[in-house]
Amino acid sequence: xxxxxSRKRSAAxxxxxxxxxxxxxxxxxxxxxxxxxxxxxxxxxxxDSQVLRELEESNxxxxxxxxxxxxxxxxxxxxxxxxxxxQQLEIDYIIAASHKELLPNSSGQAAILRIFGVxxxxxxxxxxxxxxxxxxxxxxxxxxxxxxxxxxxxxxEGRMREANRNSNAPKFVRRIEVVQKRSIMYYQQQxxxxxxxxVVALPxxxxxxxxxxxxxxxxxxxxxxxxxxxxxxxxxxxxxxxxCNIVGGNWIEVPVGKYKKAARxxxxxxxxxxxxxxxxxxxxxxxxxxxxxxxxxxxxxxECAGRKGHFPEPTQDPVIQVANLVTLxxxxxxxxxxxxxxxxxxPIVGVDIMSFDTEKEVLRAWRDLIREVDPDIIIGxxxxxxDLPYLIRRAEVLGMAEFxxxxxxxxxxxxxxxxxxxxxxxxxxxxxxxxxxxxVQFDLFQAVQRDYKLSSYxxxxxxxxxxxxxxxxxxxxxxxxxxxxxxETRRRLAVYCLKDAYLPQRLLDKLMFIYNYVEMARxxxxxxxxxLSRGQSIKVLSQLLRKAKQKDLVIPNAKQAGSEQxxxxxxxxxxxxxxxxxxxxxxxxxxxxxPSIMMAYNLCYCTLVTPEEVRKLNLPPECVNxxxxxxxxxxxxxxxxxxxxxxxxxxTARKRAKADLKEATDPRVxxxxxxxxxxxxxxxxxxxxxxxxxxxxxxxxxxxxxxxSYGRQMIEHTKKLVEDKFTVLGGYEHNAExxxxxTDSVMxxxxxxxxxxxxxxxxxxxxxxxxxFIKPIKLEFEKxxxxxxxxxKKRYAGLLWTNPDKHDKMDAKGxxxxxxxxxxxxxxxxxECLYKILVDRDVPGAVQYVKNTISDLLLNRMxxxxxxxxxxxxxxxxxxxxxxxxxxxxxRMRKVx
DNA sequence: TGCCTGGCCTAT
DNA sequence: TGAGATAGGCCAGGCA
Numbered sequence: 025x026x027x028x029x030s031r032k033r034s035a036a037x038x039x040x041x042x043x044x045x046x047x048x049x050x051x052x053x054x055x056x057x058x059x060x061x062x063x064x065x066x067x068x069x070x071x072d073s074q075v076l077r078e079l080e081e082s083n084x085x086x087x088x089x090x091x092x093x094x095x096x097x098x099x100x101x102x103x104x105x106x107x108x109x110x111q112q113l114e115i116d117y118i119i120a121a122s123h124k125e126l127l128p129n130s131s132g133q134a135a136i137l138r139i140f141g142v143x144x145x146x147x148x149x150x151x152x153x154x155x156x157x158x159x160x161x162x163x164x165x166x167x168x169x170x171x172x173x174x175x176x177x178x179x180x181e182g183r184m185r186e187a188n189r190n191s192n193a194p195k196f197v198r199r200i201e202v203v204q205k206r207s208i209m210y211y212q213q214q215x216x217x218x219x220x221x222x223v224v225a226l227p228x229x230x231x232x233x234x235x236x237x238x239x240x241x242x243x244x245x246x247x248x249x250x251x252x253x254x255x256x257x258x259x260x261x262x263x264x265x266x267x268c269n270i271v272g273g274n275w276i277e278v279p280v281g282k283y284k285k286a287a288r289x290x291x292x293x294x295x296x297x298x299x300x301x302x303x304x305x306x307x308x309x310x311x312x313x314x315x316x317x318x319x320x321x322x323x324x325x326x327e328c329a330g331r332k333g334h335f336p337e338p339t340q341d342p343v344i345q346v347a348n349l350v351t352l353x354x355x356x357x358x359x360x361x362x363x364x365x366x367x368x369x370x371p372i373v374g375v376d377i378m379s380f381d382t383e384k385e386v387l388r389a390w391r392d393l394i395r396e397v398d399p400d401i402i403i404g405x406x407x408x409x410x411d412l413p414y415l416i417r418r419a420e421v422l423g424m425a426e427f428x429x430x431x432x433x434x435x436x437x438x439x440x441x442x443x444x445x446x447x448x449x450x451x452x453x454x455x456x457x458x459x460x461x462x463x464v465q466f467d468l469f470q471a472v473q474r475d476y477k478l479s480s481y482x483x484x485x486x487x488x489x490x491x492x493x494x495x496x497x498x499x500x501x502x503x504x505x506x507x508x509x510x511x512e513t514r515r516r517l518a519v520y521c522l523k524d525a526y527l528p529q530r531l532l533d534k535l536m537f538i539y540n541y542v543e544m545a546r547x548x549x550x551x552x553x554x555x556l557s558r559g560q561s562i563k564v565l566s567q568l569l570r571k572a573k574q575k576d577l578v579i580p581n582a583k584q585a586g587s588e589q590x591x592x593x594x595x596x597x598x599x600x601x602x603x604x605x606x607x608x609x610x611x612x613x614x615x616x617x618x619p620s621i622m623m624a625y626n627l628c629y630c631t632l633v634t635p636e637e638v639r640k641l642n643l644p645p646e647c648v649n650x651x652x653x654x655x656x657x658x659x660x661x662x663x664x665x666x667x668x669x670x671x672x673x674x675x676t677a678r679k680r681a682k683a684d685l686k687e688a689t690d691p692r693v694x695x696x697x698x699x700x701x702x703x704x705x706x707x708x709x710x711x712x713x714x715x716x717x718x719x720x721x722x723x724x725x726x727x728x729x730x731x732x733s734y735g736r737q738m739i740e741h742t743k744k745l746v747e748d749k750f751t752v753l754g755g756y757e758h759n760a761e762x763x764x765x766x767t768d769s770v771m772x773x774x775x776x777x778x779x780x781x782x783x784x785x786x787x788x789x790x791x792x793x794x795x796x797f798i799k800p801i802k803l804e805f806e807k808x809x810x811x812x813x814x815x816x817k818k819r820y821a822g823l824l825w826t827n828p829d830k831h832d833k834m835d836a837k838g839x840x841x842x843x844x845x846x847x848x849x850x851x852x853x854x855x856e857c858l859y860k861i862l863v864d865r866d867v868p869g870a871v872q873y874v875k876n877t878i879s880d881l882l883l884n885r886m887x888x889x890x891x892x893x894x895x896x897x898x899x900x901x902x903x904x905x906x907x908x909x910x911x912x913x914x915x916r917m918r919k920v921x
Numbered sequence: 922t923g924c925c926t927g928g929c930c931t932a933t
Numbered sequence: 934t935g936a937g938a939t940a941g942g943c944c945a946g947g948c949a
Contacts (some may be wrong), residue, residue, distance in 0.1 A: 231934085257934065444935090445935080445936080446935080446936060447935085447936045447937080448936075448937080448938085449936085449937070449938095450936090452936095477931095558935080558936090559935075559936055559937075560936090560937050561935085561936070561937060562935090564937080591938095591939080592938085592939080593939080594933095594938070594939030594940055595932095595933070595938095595939070595940070596940090597932085597933090597940060597941070617933090618938095709937090710937055710938095711937090712937080712938070713937025713938050714937060714938095715937090715938090716937070716938045716939085717936075717937050717938070718938095719935080719936060720935090720936070720937070721934090721935090728938070728939095732938085732939080766932060766933060766940085767932075767933045767939095767940085768933065769933080815942095816941090816942065817932090817940080817941060817942070818931065818932050818933085818940080818941060818942065819931090819932095819941095819942070819943095837931085837932065838930090838931055838932065838941090838942075842931080843929095843930060843931070843943095844929095844930075844931095845929060845930060845931095845943095845944090
């Protein structure tokens with residue numbers, strides 16, 4: 025890599041001194057934030073950094089600061105003659121006094137939303153949004169008139185005051201409106217009914233108010249009455265996004281005249297202003313607005329001088345180096361390469377080295393870098409659970425109160441919270457939650473762990489896997505020695521540290537995380553930060569709330585809405601006729617099985633009919649479907665389900681994205697589109713899981729058990745149809761046999777000897793059977809396995825063919841070769857066996873191979889202990905058990921063969 | 922030795 | 934207040 029070259033390029037990207045000068049003149053005239061910003065920054069240095077003040081004189085520092093800074097604001101922004109468009113990355117809110125000018129009739133404290141983002145020129149934005157109020161719904165008791173509502177309001181206000189005695193809020197319940205809505209639960213004949221929209225002063229009051237209504241309140245004439253609340257568990261920032269049609273990572277525009285420049289800057293952002301929520305224009309992410317702003321991405325890594333044999337602890341072990349890499353989104357070379365070292369460090373070509381005498385200065389310099397560079401996204405490897413908490417704790421230990429001001433809000437500290445994330449999918453994980461206001465944290469460790477199944481998640485092995493690149497070879501144990509050496513040894517450490525900052529950036533690019541995550545945020549509507557910190561269900565809920573809002577439906581907050589807790593029956597796995605098949609096996613698959621079932625049978629919360637209602641309403645049989653699990657849903661002629669509608673939109677959008685992807689030539693556009701089609705597919709598949717999540721937001725087991733019951737029926741139907749139609753009696757050469765099938769697939773032996781013939785029959789069968797199902801359920805011919813080794817349910821291997829000329833690859837499912845709980849020896853042994861069986865077609869040879877390998881190992885125990893790290897060996901200390909397991913495996917293969 | 926249970930990991 | 938689902942194979946370890 026030519027670092028000299030990239031340095032020149034990055035220098036050209038920042039404005040020339042002359043340009044700066046020009047802006048400066050204008051700015052002085054207008055007394056603008058740029059200038060104030062600079063002044064305040066310098067003041068800050070005087071306050072808390074003596075060393076920097078001394079160096080302030082030096083040109084090197086000025087140059088460095090110049091390079092770190094964002095591009096200056098253009099004239100039009102400064103003069104406020106242009107609307108402000110920016111890509112939003114983060115939205116949060118604060119509690120503060122209402123804006124007098126924008127909301128003259130309001131008083132007291134209010135929630136003010138803050139949207140952080142970047143303009144297409146690369147200027148940072150902090151937009152304070154006023155006037156959006158927290159609210160939720162309850163259904164309106166019948167016969168409630170305006171007087172009753174006003175009385176109800178008074179009672180509720182009183183109860184709220186009682187429950188929040190420490191609060192000095194002038195008012196809790198701002199107002200109660202009657203609105204026409206309908207619950208999303210169950211099919212209902214009347215178009216809508218009255219609901220009360222309860223608007224409260226602050227977001228936290230929603231929870232408190234819900235509690236009161238849950239427990240019940242005394243109402244004249246009605247007695248003690250408890251209320252089911254609706255949409256009372258929607259996080260305030262998400263509520264705002266939904267109501268304003270804002271999706272994660274989209275572009276927002278505030279027209280000229282609609283924004284007021286803040287009198288005092290609360291943030292370090294270049295453009296900071298106030299506006300009303302009703303004046304925001306949210307652009308859907310299409311065309312120009314599907315592009316990405318040039319975010320600033322900081323990748324960093326720290327090194328600590330741990331004591332020998334101990335993992336570094338912030339209470340004792342100092343931070344000795346911090347490496348930083350700053351890259352603009354969309355560029356392939358970093359803008360800044362920097363290392364901060366404790367004690368001197370020899371130069372590294374193309375790297376800005378800052379050396380300090382004390383650890384405090386190192387930490388302070390890093391804080392200053394964050395402030396000056398102003399990154400939108402902070403990345404690294406395991407930064408959320410190691411580097412960031414370590415830095416913060418370490419600064420605490422050193423008594424540096426000024427350190428943890430890393431966010432975009434002036435004088436505001438980062439917040440650290442212990443959090444646990446537990447799901448059946450990922451298990452229970454302890455983690456630290458660190459809030460850095462206005463900046464997105466993206467931990468590559470978390471992202472890779474979520475999105476990829478690997479045997480090891482160390483930075484080294486992940487880099488080797490995806491990048492074919494390894495870490496610099498420096499062992500932990502010698503870090504302290506390198507630090508205590510000289511400028512040369514510390515240079516070696518710095519190179520290591522830099523590489524650890526460089527690899528996460530490479531992974532981010534290679535795996536296209538920015539594109540994929542921004543697209544996921546856009547498709548599902550949640551903020552980007554939710555994608556790493558929250559589960560799958562918030563994404564479905566966000567889509568559901570958006571769709572429900574369009575249709576004037578409201579979502580109840582009840583945990584077991586409409587379904588008794590419990591478990592439900594899943595999919596059918598057809599009996600596996602274990603064996604070694606030397607004739608081609610055709611695989612027929614249902615495309616997106618569960619989504620298409622939900623669409624075909626209109627399964628939704630709002631189409632479900634309770635057994636009592638079925639009797640009461642006396643619905644004509646042609647208007648309803650009774651599912652194989654015994655539930656009733658109305659057909660779309662009476663009421664179209666919103667889950668099916670969401671799914672249709674997701675799947676048609678995916679088709680379009682895939683079509684556009686074919687047309688696209690620009691690699692960036694391609695990346696966006698590929699990220700989008702992936703996000704759309706994942707989203708469609710998680711809707712079913714959402715309805716079956718008994719500990720989720722809106723479980724509905726009637727839906728999920730109906731989905732699986734249709735699935736079971738379909739796979740049995742498919743098996744029967746294939747075996748009935750493709751027979752000698754039916755005019756075919758052989759009788760077809762379904763030898764296996766799982767959930768949405770059947771494996772068929774048509775009896776023909778060639779791949780080509782099997783493909784032809786596979787296609788014919790898929791078309792024929794598809795014709796017997798309701799749209800959009802479709803059975804597709806997918807691939808041929810030839811030969812095919814079926815060991816048992818969920819365990820098989822075969823050579824996979826998608827065209828008749830040559831096989832694509834060897835494919836193995838569920839076998840030791842794909843499992844991560846076996847030692848490498850077992851894995852390699854079995855892979856070799858499969859190769860011999862499937863490619864060489866030599867089953868006795870495979871068995872002999874296993875026996876030979878094992879007896880070799882028996883002869884050489886040394887090799888064994890080096891190679892085998894098995895559960896059997898480590899747990900029992902008896903390696904013989906492990907070997908019997910291998911022999912058994914070989915025996916089984918022999919039997920099967 | 923066979924039978925059962927819990928833990929782990931995978932298939933879909 | 935935060936968490937997609939079930940089916941199923943195989944092993945370790947306890948017990949008789």
